[in-house]
Amino acid sequence: MDIKQTELGLLLALNALLDHENVSLAAKQIGITQPAMSAQLKRLRDLFNDPLLVPSGRRLVATTRARALQNDLRAHLQGLNALVRDHTVFDPASSETTFRLIGTDYVHAVLAAPVQKMLAAEAPGARAAFLAFDPKTLWSSLEAETADLALATGMSLPEAKRQSALTEDFQVIMSKTHPLARQPMTLEEFCAFPHILVSPEGGGFIGATDRVLKETGHKRRVAISLPSFLLAPALVSSSDALCMMPTRLAKLHEANVACSPSPFPSPVFDVDLMWHPRRQNDPAHKWFRGQVRRLAQGL
Amino acid sequence: MDIKQTELGLLLALNALLDHENVSLAAKQIGITQPAMSAQLKRLRDLFNDPLLVPSGRRLVATTRARALQNDLRAHLQGLNALVRDHTVFDPASSETTFRLIGTDYVHAVLAAPVQKMLAAEAPGARAAFLAFDPKTLWSSLEAETADLALATGMSLPEAKRQSALTEDFQVIMSKTHPLARQPMTLEEFCAFPHILVSPEGGGFIGATDRVLKETGHKRRVAISLPSFLLAPALVSSSDALCMMPTRLAKLHEANVACSPSPFPSPVFDVDLMWHPRRQNDPAHKWFRGQVRRLAQGL
């Protein structure tokens, strides 16, 4: 074991450099200035006797030798990182961590406020960032630690740790002046009005509700497809359309829209907490996901 | 990955501290002074919020938490160490490495001079250290990298890399004035004189030669048992005793003792180079073991 302390530091820099192929960004990542990183790169080139990153136009691209280092390098650095994280006590009151949470707009809408309030009370120096949910990049975000936690439904991420957070069903929202606003509606009434459907993937006109209706021989007309639940209340208020909305989210808009129980057994969905197994023993992570779960279950 | 460069350096220090449970030795290992290491220990205690090493009398002993870190810590640091070693070019002419080679006195006797000469010519800044062979600690020495290479016979180290270096047989040495010194001796003459036997383990009076003799119905009298071949020439010179000595070693003493072929088919032994698989791709190690093998085969 003849590696020097300074060389270890250089390896951390190299890892950042390989991640970005960009000196300035790598510098920002590890919290030093660009010239300092440039100097570290020079020392790295000396150490390995290899340019490591060569200019190609105005980009830098990694050499073969540098690429060969990348995987092991990252693995061992992550290992050491996890080591200190897992054995460092976490004190919410003094923490300045940023917790990054991936979720759908539904999740953001129902959890952003409680999380914000919780942090203000328990960890005033910490911050939360809510990131958009994208099933294609979810795992890589957790893997690369650009996000700490995800709240999602029905995702199968075999490598992720998972914990159930809440179960949700739907209610019907409509304009406060809607003819059906006063008392519970019948299934026939429900089907008689135009509907707004929320399809996060965009452009869909058939949802869980339509599948349930079909089983009972009914049918509704979906007039508009929106990419987010957050757009529905405004639209509902200015038309006679109905919209099936997750109950907790509907309750948040009670001031602006009328809210009525589903005239048929509502579809339900489970929202799971998911995270990278690497974070399993990270005290800060343990604390945060515990808080989020508690908040979700208290909704 | 929010670990800082300075923290990585501290981990290297922690590793050394856990290895030695001694600030001064740990400091020496990583090449800083005792006050500097004491300061790093303080920073480590801060980082982990744990004393890590607590005084017990005048020793330091690791806390449970520190112990829990040790294995992963060492593994990842060794991984990073291997990473830079394996991708660093080795230039014999400018190297200041110390190569540590484990071998029996026989190995030392026949190889020390050639290795020394080779280094002087090819790697004048490098040094070689010859360490005593101890079958009980051989593997742990390679594992802990207190030695780089071993030359031994018939050791079975399942995890070690191995390469055959040379095959050796025996000749008979005796005083220059010995009655048998002039011409090849017969087996009967061989058995008529007292013998010196070398038993590295100490105190043995039966060796490979005795087993071979027994098969042909002969027998010799072992008058003295020595722990090292290096002691035999002096003893032989001042008596009429004979000694079976590895041929290459015998040749080294030709100026002082007479040397005669074995009057029966000599036992032979193979000497293998052995090293830790972790060093397999280390350029410096590759170079050195290649040189040693070349020297051994040229003997």
Place this chain on the structure above:
DNA sequence: ATTAGGTATAATCTGAGTGGATATAAAACA
């Protein structure tokens, strides 16, 4: 040409290590 996006160099500044010494504490010795 000029600008935008990036890296490297130059001149200073700073923080951690050094050498050298001391305070302190426990163990070993007498």
Place this chain on the structure above:
DNA sequence: TGTTTTATATCCACTCAGATTATACCTAAT
């Protein structure tokens, strides 16, 4: 019981590697 030995922690003045700020210098795109 006191004295010596062994070891860690702390102090100081000094040095130096590596940080910073500011600037020069590339290259591609406009």
